[in-house]
Amino acid sequence: MRSDDLFTSLETIVGPGGILTSTADTAAYNLEHRGNFPGRALAVVRPRTTAEVSAVIKACAHARTPIIPQGGNTGLVGGSTPDDSGQEVVLSLERMRRIRQVNPLDNTITVESGCILQSVQEAATAHGRMFPLTLGSEGSATIGGNLSTNAGGDQVIRYGNTREQALGLEVVLADGSILNGLSPLRKDNSGYDLKHLFIGGEGTLGVITAATLKLYPLLRQQATAWIAVQDARQAVALLARLRDVLGDRITAFEIMARATVDLVLRHFPDLQEPLPGSRPWILLVDVSDTSVRYPLQEEFQLALAESMEQGLILDAAVASSERQSQTMWQIRASIPEAQRKEGPSLKHDISVPIPRIADFIDATVPKMSAIVPGIQCITFGHVGDGNLHFNQSMPPGMAKESFLAQADAIHDLVHETAAHMQGSISAEHGIGRQKQEIFMHYKDPVAISAMYRIKAALDPENLFNPGRLLPLRNS
Amino acid sequence: MRSDDLFTSLETIVGPGGILTSTADTAAYNLEHRGNFPGRALAVVRPRTTAEVSAVIKACAHARTPIIPQGGNTGLVGGSTPDDSGQEVVLSLERMRRIRQVNPLDNTITVESGCILQSVQEAATAHGRMFPLTLGSEGSATIGGNLSTNAGGDQVIRYGNTREQALGLEVVLADGSILNGLSPLRKDNSGYDLKHLFIGGEGTLGVITAATLKLYPLLRQQATAWIAVQDARQAVALLARLRDVLGDRITAFEIMARATVDLVLRHFPDLQEPLPGSRPWILLVDVSDTSVRYPLQEEFQLALAESMEQGLILDAAVASSERQSQTMWQIRASIPEAQRKEGPSLKHDISVPIPRIADFIDATVPKMSAIVPGIQCITFGHVGDGNLHFNQSMPPGMAKESFLAQADAIHDLVHETAAHMQGSISAEHGIGRQKQEIFMHYKDPVAISAMYRIKAALDPENLFNPGRLLPLRNS
Numbered sequence: 001m002r003s004d005d006l007f008t009s010l011e012t013i014v015g016p017g018g019i020l021t022s023t024a025d026t027a028a029y030n031l032e033h034r035g036n037f038p039g040r041a042l043a044v045v046r047p048r049t050t051a052e053v054s055a056v057i058k059a060c061a062h063a064r065t066p067i068i069p070q071g072g073n074t075g076l077v078g079g080s081t082p083d084d085s086g087q088e089v090v091l092s093l094e095r096m097r098r099i100r101q102v103n104p105l106d107n108t109i110t111v112e113s114g115c116i117l118q119s120v121q122e123a124a125t126a127h128g129r130m131f132p133l134t135l136g137s138e139g140s141a142t143i144g145g146n147l148s149t150n151a152g153g154d155q156v157i158r159y160g161n162t163r164e165q166a167l168g169l170e171v172v173l174a175d176g177s178i179l180n181g182l183s184p185l186r187k188d189n190s191g192y193d194l195k196h197l198f199i200g201g202e203g204t205l206g207v208i209t210a211a212t213l214k215l216y217p218l219l220r221q222q223a224t225a226w227i228a229v230q231d232a233r234q235a236v237a238l239l240a241r242l243r244d245v246l247g248d249r250i251t252a253f254e255i256m257a258r259a260t261v262d263l264v265l266r267h268f269p270d271l272q273e274p275l276p277g278s279r280p281w282i283l284l285v286d287v288s289d290t291s292v293r294y295p296l297q298e299e300f301q302l303a304l305a306e307s308m309e310q311g312l313i314l315d316a317a318v319a320s321s322e323r324q325s326q327t328m329w330q331i332r333a334s335i336p337e338a339q340r341k342e343g344p345s346l347k348h349d350i351s352v353p354i355p356r357i358a359d360f361i362d363a364t365v366p367k368m369s370a371i372v373p374g375i376q377c378i379t380f381g382h383v384g385d386g387n388l389h390f391n392q393s394m395p396p397g398m399a400k401e402s403f404l405a406q407a408d409a410i411h412d413l414v415h416e417t418a419a420h421m422q423g424s425i426s427a428e429h430g431i432g433r434q435k436q437e438i439f440m441h442y443k444d445p446v447a448i449s450a451m452y453r454i455k456a457a458l459d460p461e462n463l464f465n466p467g468r469l470l471p472l473r474n475s
Numbered sequence: 476m477r478s479d480d481l482f483t484s485l486e487t488i489v490g491p492g493g494i495l496t497s498t499a500d501t502a503a504y505n506l507e508h509r510g511n512f513p514g515r516a517l518a519v520v521r522p523r524t525t526a527e528v529s530a531v532i533k534a535c536a537h538a539r540t541p542i543i544p545q546g547g548n549t550g551l552v553g554g555s556t557p558d559d560s561g562q563e564v565v566l567s568l569e570r571m572r573r574i575r576q577v578n579p580l581d582n583t584i585t586v587e588s589g590c591i592l593q594s595v596q597e598a599a600t601a602h603g604r605m606f607p608l609t610l611g612s613e614g615s616a617t618i619g620g621n622l623s624t625n626a627g628g629d630q631v632i633r634y635g636n637t638r639e640q641a642l643g644l645e646v647v648l649a650d651g652s653i654l655n656g657l658s659p660l661r662k663d664n665s666g667y668d669l670k671h672l673f674i675g676g677e678g679t680l681g682v683i684t685a686a687t688l689k690l691y692p693l694l695r696q697q698a699t700a701w702i703a704v705q706d707a708r709q710a711v712a713l714l715a716r717l718r719d720v721l722g723d724r725i726t727a728f729e730i731m732a733r734a735t736v737d738l739v740l741r742h743f744p745d746l747q748e749p750l751p752g753s754r755p756w757i758l759l760v761d762v763s764d765t766s767v768r769y770p771l772q773e774e775f776q777l778a779l780a781e782s783m784e785q786g787l788i789l790d791a792a793v794a795s796s797e798r799q800s801q802t803m804w805q806i807r808a809s810i811p812e813a814q815r816k817e818g819p820s821l822k823h824d825i826s827v828p829i830p831r832i833a834d835f836i837d838a839t840v841p842k843m844s845a846i847v848p849g850i851q852c853i854t855f856g857h858v859g860d861g862n863l864h865f866n867q868s869m870p871p872g873m874a875k876e877s878f879l880a881q882a883d884a885i886h887d888l889v890h891e892t893a894a895h896m897q898g899s900i901s902a903e904h905g906i907g908r909q910k911q912e913i914f915m916h917y918k919d920p921v922a923i924s925a926m927y928r929i930k931a932a933l934d935p936e937n938l939f940n941p942g943r944l945l946p947l948r949n950s
Contacts, residue, residue, distance in 0.1 A: 105715050105830045128719075150664050161662060164639070177921045184828045186860040187636060188899035189625050189675055190906060190914055191944065192926050196671030200664055217722045240580050244603075247692045247765030248723060290722030294769045353659045355580045385661040424663035431665060439665055446652045450933060451667050457932035458925060469666065 003042060009059040010045050010089075013052055018095070020044040029070060029090045030081060033137075037078035037433065041068070044090040050170060050178060050209045053091070057207065057463070058176035060089055066466045067091050069203035071114065071145025074137040076349075077432030079202045079468050080145065093144050096209060102127045107215040108167060108184040113144025113208045120213070129215035132159035136333065144208045150200035152428040157384030158251040159216070162199065169195040170210040174459040184212050197454065202430050204465045205458045219251075219288040221296045224325035225304060228279030228314040232358035235283055235383050238312055239354070242285070245303055249296065250384065252286035254332055255357075257379040263393065264331050267338040271331055274317045274324070283383070284332050286325075335380055339393055344400050345378070346410050348390040350418040351427035357386060363417050368392065371413070372406050387427040390414055415442065431469045440471060478517060484534040485520050485564075488527055493570070495519040504545060504565045505556060508612075512553035512908065516543070519565040525645060525653060525684045528566070532682065532938070533651035535564055541941045542566050544678035546588065546620025549612040551824075552907030554677045554943050555620065568619050571684060577602045582690040583642060583659040588619025588683045595688070604690035607634035611808065619683045625675035627903040632859030633726040634691070637674065644670045645685040649934040657687050672929065677905050678940045680933045694726075694763040696771045699800035700779060703754030703789040707833035710758055710858050713787055714829070717760070720778055724771070725859065727761035729807055730832075732854040738868065739806050742813040746806055749792045749799070758858070759807050761800075810855055814868055819875050820853070821885050823865040825893040826902035832861060838892050843867065846888070847881050862902040865889055890917065906944045915946060 011019050020026050021043045031038040042065065047053045060067050066088045070080045082088040093114035100110040104127045111120055117138040124131040133146060135153035145151070146162045147169070159165070168183035171194075181195055198206050229235050235255050242250055258280050265271055275282075289296050297318070304316045319325035339345045352360045361379065368375050374395030381388035392410060394403040415425045419442040431439045440448065448470075455462075455470055466472060486494050495501050496518045506513040517540065522528045535542050541563045545555045557563040568589035575585040579602045586595055592613040599606040608621060610628035620626070621637045622644070634640070643658035646669075656670055673681050704710050710730050717725055733755050740746055750757075764771050772793065779791045794800040814820045827835045836854065843850050849870030856863035867885060869878040890900045894917040906914045915923065923945075930937075930945055941947060 103828075103830065105711060106828055107718075108828075150668075152662050152664075156662060163668070173921065173925070177924075179921045179925065180919050181922065183897060183899075185826050185897075185899055185902070186829075187627050187631060187826045187857075187862045187902040189627075189903055190899050190901045190910075190918055191675075191922065192680075192929060193625075193638070193671050193675050194922060194925055194929075196668050200666075200668050205667075217719055236580060243582075244692050245766055291720055291769070291774060293774050294766070299766060299768050351660050351662045353578075353581055354661075355578065382662075387662045422658060422660075424658075424660055424665050426665045427660070427662040428664055435665075443665055444655050446648065446654045447656065447666065447669060449652075450648065450654065450669055453932040454667060454669075454929060457928040 006059060006063040006065060007043065010043065010056060013055040013059065014045055014047050018046045018048065029073065029092060032076065032078065032081055033074050034076065037081045039082040039084045040086045041082040041090045042087055044092055046092045046095045048095045050172065053172045053207055053209050054176045054178055056091060057172055057174065061174065061176065061461065061463055064461070065089050067464055069093065069148070069207045069465065071142030071148070072116065072137065072140045074141040075145065075149060075432060076429045077434040079149070079430055079432030079465065091207060093142060093209070099123045100210065103184065104129055104215070106184050108212050109215055110182060110210060110212045111143055112210045113142060113147070115143045117141045117143055117146060124215050128218060130218050131213065132216055133162055133165060136336070143211060147199050147208050147211055148201060148203050149430045152385065152387065154252050154254070154382070156382060157253055158248055163196065165213045166195060166199055166211055167214060168212040169198055169208055171198050171206040171208050173206045174461065174463045179206065182210060182212050202432065202465060202469045204455060204469050206464065217290045220290055220292050221294065222286060222288040222325070223297050223300050224319040224328055225285045225300065225316050226274040226328050227283040227285060227304065227316040228275055228277065229281045229283060230314060231281055232361050234312055235281065236354055236357055238283070238307055239383055241307060241312065242303055245299065246287055249287045249289055250285065251288045252284065253382065253384040254284040255381055255383045256282045256284065256332065257377060259376050260335060260378045260380045261331060263342060263376065263378055264334045264338045267341045268334050271327070271334065273331070274328055275315050277315065279314050284328055335378065339378055339391060342393045344394045344403055346392045346407055348411070348414045349427050349429045350390055350414060350423055350425060351385065351387045352418055352421045352423035354383065354386045356421045357383060357388065360388070360417060360421055360423070364413055367413055368410060371409050372403065374398070385427070433468055436471050481534060481538040481540060482518065485518065485531060488530040488534065489520055489522050493521045493523065495521070504548065504567060507551065507553065507556055508549050509551065512556045514557040514559045515561045516557040516565040517562055519567055521567045521570045523570045525647065528647045528682055528684050529651045529653055531566060532647055532649065536649065536651065536936065536938055539936070540564050542939055544568065544623070544682045544940065546617030546623070547591065547612065547615040549616040549620065550624060550907060551904045552909040554624065554905055554907030554940065566682060568617060568684070574598045575685065578659065579604055579690070581659050583687050584690055585657060585685060585687045586618055587685045588617060588622070590618045592616045592618055592621060599690050603693060605693050606688065607691055608637055608640060611811070618686060622674050622683050622686055623676060623678050624905045627860065627862065629727050629729070629857070631857060632728055633723055638671065640688045641670060641674055641686055642689060643687040644673055644683055646673050646681040646683050648681050649936065649938045654681065657685055659687050677907065677944045679930060679944050680939065682939070692765045695765055695767050696769065697761060697763040697800070698772050698775050699794040699803055700760045700775065700791050701749040701803050702758040702760060702779065702791040703750055703752065704756045704758060705789060706756055707836050709787055710756065711829055711832055713758070713782055714858055716782060716787065717778055720774065721762055724762045724764055725760065726763045727759065728857065728859040729759040730856055730858045731757045731759070731807065732852060734851050735810060735853045735855045736806060738817060738851065738853055739809045739813045742816045743809050746802070746809065748806070749803055750790050752790065754789050759803055810853065814853055814866060817868045819869045819878055821867045821882055823886070823889045824902050824904045825865055825889060825898055825900060826860065826862040827893055827896045827898035829858065829861045831896045832858065832863065835863070835892060835896055835898070839888055842888055843885060846884050847878065849873070860902070908943055911946050
């Protein structure tokens with residue numbers, strides 16, 4: 001089919017406002033949020049209904065035109081933008097943003113995949129419930145993208161990843177058929193649980209059009225502490241200790257290296273650190289409860305006081321107001337922006353088994369300084385998930401080219417060490433196009449072979465996101 | 476290959492004690508626990524290591540001999556026993572029962588799939604942690620079987636099904652290759668999450684040989700209540716109300732119809748009902764907490780007292796000792812045995828959306844009495860999961876043949892109604908051989924088609940559990 005014919009078909013399906021082709025109109029869809037992975041789409045198609053998605057897929061399949069599903073385009077690994085061939089159609093779900101149903105009695109919400117994450121959170125709150133997924137880009141990321149990449153975020157320690165929030169999915173497959181799995185059931189052992197293939201499948205197996213998600217009771221109490229520890233080993237020990245008493249009341253357990261905090265304070269001089277003394281590592285811990293009758297603040301304070309007596313922590317400040325808590329979190333939230341202001345940086349998103357976090361840091365940081373003397377290790381992450389955003393900023397005064405010349409050596413060190421410790425080279429962000437080489441290098445070949453067979457089984461013509469996640473094979 | 480050659484190969488792999496062939500030795504493997512699905516295995520092979528499992532699978536694949544993976548053989552739907560052809564090899568995991576590692580700091584345990592569920596629970600407790608899966612057959616069911624069938628049980632409302640406990644799996648595939656996914660990671664977005672295919676896959680896609688599972692903090696407080704309500708609608712409303720305050724502290728929320736309680740009391744006269752008055756519906760509710768400082772008993776009592784004032788419940792008794800709590804649970808646990816003593820029965824394992832539970836009962840019970848006057852509806856189940864074990868016992872004095880002649884009409888009514896309400900025809904027990912007809916009738920054909928494609932992709936020769944879950948197709 002000529003692309004003119006495809007345009008005509010698509011326009012008939014989605015209406016004149018549903019297809020964008022000019023350079024100006026498609027610009028925002030052609031490259032990632034951070035400006036990476038610039039490409040050029042044949043067209044951007046924006047269906048309004050599941051039936052339209054199905055028809056679009058059939059038309060593209062007929063024309064043998066690849067489809068790049070796209071949500072809020074907040075991904076970081078090149079999984080949601082077109083390549084520069086001008087041959088790929090971006091299928092944007094942005095016009096499918098209906099909240100189909102909120103059912104407080106069932107603790108579920110059913111939403112279309114183009115819904116902004118923040119809208120899902122707000123709809124839950126409006127019905128006296130809570131949707132726990134929360135991340136930096138929640139104002140523009142869509143729930144379909146969150147599902148397709150199995151997004152993590154700050155509260156994974158308590159509620160799990162996006163995967164754990166999904167009860168059922170509606171998905172359009174490569175032949176245009178609609179998999180109607182929008183179930184609110186908590187128990188259903190009737191056949192393979194297909195939804196888990198599409199969750200974290202990065203749009204390579206089907207297009208998620210709607211989801212039924214879990215809701216939770218509102219939290220009625222919350223406390224935040226800024227805690228200083230000697231090293232990551234103490235952080236892990238403190239987590240075990242707090243969990244023993246507080247159980248699932250721990251809703252966040254973040255770590256930041258001194259250099260990370262200092263970087264933020266340098267670029268945002270209005271922010272003030274809650275504790276004096278420039279301690280080597282800082283933890284930011286949230287605890288919460290649904291009941292007002294539990295002495296949350298007291299138990300938290302007591303556990304921290306005991307931990308301090310026993311030398312497990314150096315110091316701690318519990319926020320005495322919501323404003324104080326917000327200030328603490330603002331330091332954490334400002335890290336990416338501070339890194340941007342600081343200049344060139346290298347970024348990693350690894351996970352290791354929780355008891356190995358300290359080993360991982362010990363095994364990498366000294367070697368990094370040997371590779372790039374003066375390198376700034378901007379380490380931070382989610383201790384409860386074993387997930388470090390293990391970033392490095394350029395030493396002050398270094399030439400950008402000299403720094404970036406060492407990028408591969410640094411990347412190799414980080415990924416090699418993580419893999420050696422049974423870790424993952426992509427904890428949260430996925431593979432996309434950016435991490436394919438290390439994915440193919442470190443992933444179990446038996447797993448990769450099974451993934452290719454599943455891809456071929458569900459998308460034999462390689463219609464969806466071809467060459468993303470799984471590299472194209474010569475065959 | 477002749478079967479003699481296969482025997483020789485298998486014996487070389489697993490040693491003389493590892494292969495059973497005589498009628499006496501194989502009897503226990505040839506039919507289900509409850510005596511259903513009698514079959515006849517060509518042999519029962521009992522490997523001791525993952526490498527042996529791999530070699531056994533290669534030998535059977537070479538001989539084109541089907542493999543029926545078997546754990547504790549406590550399944551209820553004919554998914555783990557051989558057919559009567561005498562051509563299928565039972566692969567029993569019973570000699571693979573090592574606990575490979577318990578890691579309290581990481582809150583994980585790594586066990587081989589032949590481990591008895593109770594041993595997993597005990598190993599966790601010995602390390603100051605808790606493994607939450609609990610079900611009637613926990614003394615003989617294996618964790619591999621629990622995973623393969625995604626077993627549910629009594630605490631799903633709080634901890635989820637077996638699926639939710641699995642962090643990573645080791646699986647031997649149909650070509651004998653070993654998928655090494657034994658990861659303790661809480662976050663790993665590197666490719667499709669393959670483990671979810673094998674969990675609930677009923678042994679049709681691979682043989683699970685080991686698993687890394689989540690552990691939880693110990694519970695330090697528990698309270699149990701026996702609560703009388705007017706109907707299932709009140710039960711659902713009470714659940715929502717309690718959850719609003721107690722959140723995830725609700726660890727069980729079971730329902731029993733009056734006829735169910737009466738049946739147990741009739742067959743076990745030593746048991747005594749905690750509340751007088753023969754109220755129409757009974758709830759058995761457990762709440763618990765990791766902290767001793769939360770006023771669990773008081774808050775639970777208060778919430779029940781308020782619910783009673785507002786007419787939401789009829790009456791309630793909170794157990795004042797662990798012994799009282801055990802007595803309450805003994806009534807619940809004695810239902811299957813009471814049904815056996817009562818005589819012929821029909822059983823169903825359905826789920827519906829939680830808000831539809833009462834509708835489901837209203838839509839079926841009166842019609843059942845019309846089909847079989849005097850039928851005893853032995854309804855019980857897990858309200859928090861929308862899962863009813865919707866069983867019926869024969870009316871006293873009826874001829875067995877007359878009762879069973881109506882079985883299909885009753886089954887159709889139950890499954891038709893559940894499906895109509897967006898429910899599942901198999902909530903906990905799976906499909907196996909028993910539920911294939913209704914599975915094929917009620918399941919979304921798009922889902923079934925995808926399942927066949929995945930089966931063909933991972934097990935192209937149909938080596939594993941052929942004809943179970945997915946019926947054989949003529950092709």
